[in-house]
């Protein structure tokens with residue numbers, strides 16, 4: 349066939365199917381390398397809109413939100429890290445219970461829908477692609493979910509959680525947030541305490557991906573210096589392009605490259621344009637800038653759908669990813685680079701995390717406990733043997749048993765639902 353015939357045939361097909369040549373190229377690329385997205389807050393919406401009662405809703409077609417099965421399929425999304433986020437207001441209260449409930453609702457969806465499959469390893473992730481399933485990966489967003497307990501962290505791992513962001517918008521007793529919204533657990537100089545270092549090591553040992561989106565730069569730097577495995581920013585963009593504290597500055601990107609980690613670009617308009625509105629070309633500017641600083645091997649996509657209020661024109665829901673890939677092709681990104689952005693970079697990082705776990709197989713679980721002075725939590729009980737020196741069998745840890753500590757009062761005063769733009 350001559351080149352001319354080819355062109356005529358292609359144009360004819362485009363005309364018949366309503367696809368441009370460019371769209372067809374994206375379709376072929378994304379069919380071969382379907383997306384693994386780093387962050388989606390579907391579970392938060394299920395709690396807010398349906399109180400987690402999912403028996404009567406149809407996830408194929410969810411008109412109230414940006415995420416459903418039909419649009420996942422249209423967007424060539426093969427795997428999604430789903431956040432099991434609970435609000436910072438639950439810190440030192442019932443954060444652990446609430447996190448369990450968010451894990452429960454996502455695991456139930458995986459049994460209710462043939463389209464979904466819970467995956468906990470790169471092997472299962474690859475199999476789920478063969479099976480044409482949409483893979484669910486569970487990810488804790490904020491160290492407050494483990495209530496400063498390594499045993500709790502390990503039990504979350506047993507339930508399938510494979511990633512944890514060390515903070516959300518609140519500091520934990522052991523790590524620092526990029527946000528100054530909450531006043532408690534503020535520190536001058538210790539962005540990762542000795543317990544925080546134990547959390548990092550235990551996550552390395554377990555094979556859990558460390559997520560630095562939402563941490564302060566100081567905490568991110570301390571973790572990058574300490575972690576034996578690559579880390580991710582699951583939903584953050586470039587600070588140079590948009591100077592929001594949730595974004596990553598170039599000097600940290602350099603450290604991330606040395607760590608062989610991954611930044612998964614967040615689409616939220618506020619983090620793209622630093623304004624309420626944005627468009628696809630501005631999102632592509634973040635990709636171009638990050639590639640210029642650290643190359644295409646450390647970039648991915650972490651949309652933050654369901655976790656924020658406004659998304660760029662043309663990128664409003666989970667069916668729209670192809671439009672971004674088309675824009676990047678137009679900007680001379682190679683298909684090989686885009687294959688990495690779509691999924692190969694994430695698979696490489698997750699595999700490296702698993703290899704570190706395998707190397708540490710002989711190390712026992714850490715028995716490090718946080719000191720009682722470091723956790724300002726009136727809800728913590730210390731269980732004692734009934735016979736021990738006449739003490740009651742259960743006593744409160746803090747001496748001021750009946751008084752609420754100052755941080756606790758501040759916590760209680762925080763409105764339960766934060767504005768979503770903080771997520």
Ligand SMILES: *[C@@H]1O[C@H](CO)[C@@H](O)[C@H](O)[C@H]1NC(C)=O
Nearest residue numbers: 406408409410411412418419
């Ligand atoms: C999705 O649901 C809406 C109403 O909620 C309906 O109008 C529409 O036809 C449905 N689409 C599909 C593909 O089922």
Ligand SMILES: *[C@@H]1O[C@H](CO)[C@@H](O)[C@H](O)[C@H]1NC(C)=O
Nearest residue numbers: 462464465475476478479481
């Ligand atoms: C996916 O495929 C693997 C093997 O390729 C199989 O073990 C697994 O059960 C499959 N899962 C589903 C949901 O079909």
Ligand SMILES: *[C@@H]1O[C@H](CO)[C@@H](O)[C@H](O)[C@H]1NC(C)=O
Nearest residue numbers: 535536537538539540541542
């Ligand atoms: C930070 O704190 C550590 C002890 O926790 C101390 O050794 C170090 O000098 C402090 N650094 C600064 C800059 O204050």
Ligand SMILES: *[C@@H]1O[C@H](CO)[C@@H](O)[C@H](O)[C@H]1NC(C)=O
Nearest residue numbers: 625626627628629630661662
């Ligand atoms: C995106 O917005 C910028 C700034 O407003 C504008 O210059 C550009 O033309 C827009 N691009 C598209 C594709 O709409």
Ligand SMILES: [Zn+2]
Nearest residue numbers: 489583655771
């Ligand atoms: Zn977030």
